[in-house]
Amino acid sequence: MFSLLQEAATTAAGHTEEAAATAAAGAEAAESASGMPQLDFSTFPNQIFWLVITLGVLYWVLSRIALPRIAAVISDRQGAITGDLMAAEEFKQKAKEAEAAYDKALADARVEAGKIVAANRAEIQKELDAAIARADAEIAARTAESEKRLAEIRTSSAADAREVARDVTGELVRSFGGKADEAAVDQAVDSRMKGTVQ
């Protein structure tokens, strides 16, 4: 490998020597080809002329169009980002306020609901109490009435029983062939019934 490279190098050297020889023979273009084109001063004015034009055009384009535009875009973006961040902060604040308001409303509603429940309960209790009282009164009235009727029934039944007993006693006495003394029967019935009825 190394020998190959060496060979190539020597042929290259020979080649440049040959080129230099032909260049020395005459052709001006060949001369610049063998040396460094960078040191060919005859092309300097050309390069400098075109470079100055290029830089001039480039500077004009950049300073007038490109750079202001990019600067504007970047500052716009910065502004947009700052604005968005501020808006986001504002929305966050609003959300917090809304949450607080919601919580407050919830608590208020709870208290209100509690109040309403208590009020309803009291009202219902009152109605209930009234209904119970009314029912008690009715029950008492009905009880009294029933007792009265019972007493009536009792007294009427006692009278009926005396009547029946007197009739039966009178009939019995008659059927035994006796003569029923009304007063004696009444007395006997009354004395017998004392203690049993009442």
Next chain:
Amino acid sequence: MATEAEEATGLSFHPMEQFLVKPLFGDGPVHWYTPTNVTLWMFITVAAIVALLVMGTRGRAIVPNRVQSVAELAYGMVHKMVEDVAGKDALKYFPYIMTLFMFITFSNMLGLLPKSFTTTSHIAVTGVLALAVFISVTVIGFVKNGTHFLGLFWVTSAPLALRPILAVIEVISYFVRPVSHSIRLAGNMMAGHAVIKVFAGFAAIAAISPLSILAVTAVYGLEVLVSFIQAYVFTILTCVYLKDALHPAH
């Protein structure tokens, strides 16, 4: 001319031929106004930059597309560089520095296309760029600071006895600036392209050609890096010189 030697070995080495300045039309002499391949490739450079920075940002979108992103990236990079290195008051000169950066980057990159011509590989071009920076920076220095600008060469932090010697060194280094500034760029571009050509020449030998092509690929990759880095270095040095002019105190 050397066709016999080429036919004999199958090798052809013309690493410097790519740098020849040739007229676009005909074979006449190169006058200062002649449209040459320099003209063509500088025009292509301008067209490419306009395509990126003007056409690419046509939408002025808040959410940029790819081309606009690249344009904004380039803008942001150079803008930040000027601001960080040379200070806020140097932003006045930002358009010119941006022009330099875009021109050098695009010339370097376009020069990597096969069959293309690399304008920045010529010392005439980089020399003008560097001299323009040197002269404008010196003028800005004197206009902004008057004679205080000479304080750049008078190192007050050094012992008094050393100051004259340091002043001589500072003056020399100051005047060497445009030379190193321009030769660094042109040298890097020329060397890389010539090396690629030499490796490509070896590809004619079948036994070496795989290695040669591999080497060309590797050097090409390296050259892409170098193309960007040299443009970056040229720009950042311009910013450093500008900083010296605006704030000459050490």
